[in-house]
Amino acid sequence: MDLIEWLASRSQAVSLVEVVQALALPKSSTLLLLRTLVDARYVTRQADGRYLLIRLPGEPSETNSGWGMILRVAEPILRETVAAIEETGFIAVLTGDWQVRYLNKVLPMREIRYDRDIATQRVAHYVASGLMLLSGLADEDLEAYLRLSVPDEDDPGAIAARVSAARREGYVANLHGRVEGAAGVAAPIRDPEGRIVAVVNMSGPRERIANNLSRVTEVTVEAARRASEALSRRMFKSEKSPARN
Structure with missing residues (x-):
């Protein structure tokens, strides 16, 4: 070092x-x-x-996803968003085996709040973050996911429809998550080429999110947009200035 x-x-x-x-x-x-x-x-x-x-550790390369860089540029924006709406925030990415991995967690300063163990990876189509991340896959990769990673009890067609909606709308609102009583909204963080590399996810108690869905969606999408811009600036700087002063 x-x-x-x-x-x-x-x-x-x-x-x-x-x-x-x-x-x-x-x-x-x-x-x-x-x-x-x-x-x-x-x-x-x-x-x-x-x-x-x-490049520095955590920055993208041909063999490195750059999760460290994503977290560095997105976390300050996430903290501002959590403070603004007082709901829990996460940055999530998709692993090589199509699981959702949460890079961090920022809790709001309020007594009743949503929390989750971010050490545990999640099945992508079960959570808002995962559906948003799946929407960034190429069609052939999404087809492979639906064929290889969806349990028999789940409907691949319904999952594909939700992914299509995420692509069309630019966010996912999930009011009936796998955790009883929880809901969330996810929006994409994109690299300079427009590829989805991570998501911002804001989650909270279902009733509170549902009653404030427009506002939660608005700030989640805006946080993801700001993070995308910050990531693009950082990656552009890395490409143009490989040596640091």
Whole structure:
């Protein structure tokens, strides 16, 4: 981490000797560390043998979903939204096996509030976050999900209809969630290419959400829009400025 931090402070590519001298590390160990960072695609080795940091941990790459970056840019917006409507907020993503994973949880400052264990992943079509995330799948991937991940007791056609509605409306409102007495609204966080990479989910007691559904939907969609813009700015900055000053 010291090496990554030091590289992040450089505006130009650096040589092996410069790293050794700056961090007072053995040359052989430093070379192994740099090779590890190159293999992990945090650092690139240029034609002249100098090293340049191209991304930080948590930022997207060909093999990294960038969940850390998503959480960093979205969490402040989520906290503002929770404070504004006093309901519980989550950032959720879809795993490689089509489960919903919650990256965080922000609880409101009120006595009666909705809480959930975010260590447990959820079946995607059972929750508002999952339906919104499924709406971002390519048609062939959605068909595979419906074929491979839907239990016999669930109706693939009904699930497909809800996903289509999510694509059309740009949000999902679920007033009859799997948790008795709970309801929620989810809206998509998109990357610069318009792909859904995460969702903002606001949840609370069913009656309170239902009575305030328009407002909850409005602020959820707005939070997701702001998070999408912040993520696009951050990713654009990473692409244009691979070395940090």
